[in-house]
């Protein structure tokens with residue numbers, strides 16, 4: 422098997438050392454890849470409030486007919502955050518994975534990441550994403566081919582198993598065998614989806630076993646939680662997804678906490694500013710107002726977890742249909758007491774999407790439609 426584009430001869434070697442953290446010597450922080458979320462617009466908004474050390478793109482789907490999706494490429498080519506972006510692939514075909522990885526090396530990527538965690542049934546049934554965790558022999562082949570193709574940083578994001586953790590150690594040994602440069606580990610099995618307890622003890626076991634740095638992922642809800650999880654797992658850093666949608670200040674707050682400083686609290690007025698910025702950033706020509714408001718609701722489902730303990734903001738926000746209605750609800754809930762503190766942890770029992778515990782059978786990825794927190 423050869424790749425159609427010999428990347429190393431086109432570009433020369435990529436850096437093989439991981440980029441340094443923003444504050445030298447601190448644990449790493451990364452924004453978790455999230456389909457339909459971690460695009461150029463959202464990366465810009467996040468970096469306004471305090472960028473993570475690393476960004477990861479949502480996944481590029483790889484199959485015989487696939488082309489690198491243009492909207493995802495924008496988050497690499499037009500990245501103005503000043504922070505590196507790793508590009509994620511999902512697939513199982515060796516030739517086309519190598520082809521796509523080689524194509525990505527023509528773009529300013531920090532590295533190429535393989536998705537071995539997506540739990541959507543439509544995905545894992547094709548033996549890609551989390552489905553790969555059932556098949557260590559296939560993982561061995563894929564890691565080998567991608568390692569050969571990517572001269573610079575080659576990274577993996579995975580869960581601790583498919584239904585059980587029977588293959589966990591074996592897969593970690595494959596991570597070592599193929600010289601993977603960074604492992605992001607979501608401490609749940611595929612079948613545990615997004616809402617079970619996170620098995621940080623497995624992340625600690627991975628840290629002990631693999632040679633590369635590990636990013637701990639799963640329910641890092643606040644800077645204080647990040648500190649706790651790092652102490653428990655000894656991971657090199659944290660990867661944060663849904664709680665960065667809820668609280669885009671979280672990476673700056675992590676840096677404060679890692680430095681032993683008090684974390685700067687966020688006020689409800691600042692959250693109102695975030696929502697307005699997100700609204701502007703996610704607008705584009707031809708987007709109908711109703712669709713834009715619906716898109717905003719998907720982000721605000723997470724934000725609302727820290728506005729009030731009764732879920733009143735979420736209740737009212739979900740009933741809006743126009744921009745004016747949406748911002749009237751924001752003003753009512755966020756500017757009545759503008760200096761009130763936005764809770765740094767989600768209020769207990771305030772769930773992002775109470776009626777959507779599991780992805781529907783039709784869901785072909787991890788989208789905001791299907792993932793709760």
Ligand SMILES: Cc1cc2nc3c(=O)[nH]c(=O)nc-3n(C[C@H](O)[C@H](O)[C@H](O)COP(=O)(O)O)c2cc1C
Pocket residue numbers: 453454455456457458478479480509536537538539578607638639640641660661662663664787788789792
């Ligand atoms: C809306 C959404 C989309 C996601 N898309 C991806 C993806 O494209 N690639 C991936 O590896 N993980 C994806 N994930 C999983 C996250 O990267 C992360 O592993 C998971 O949400 C657990 O971290 P958290 O508790 O910090 O959110 C997605 C998660 C969410 C909520």
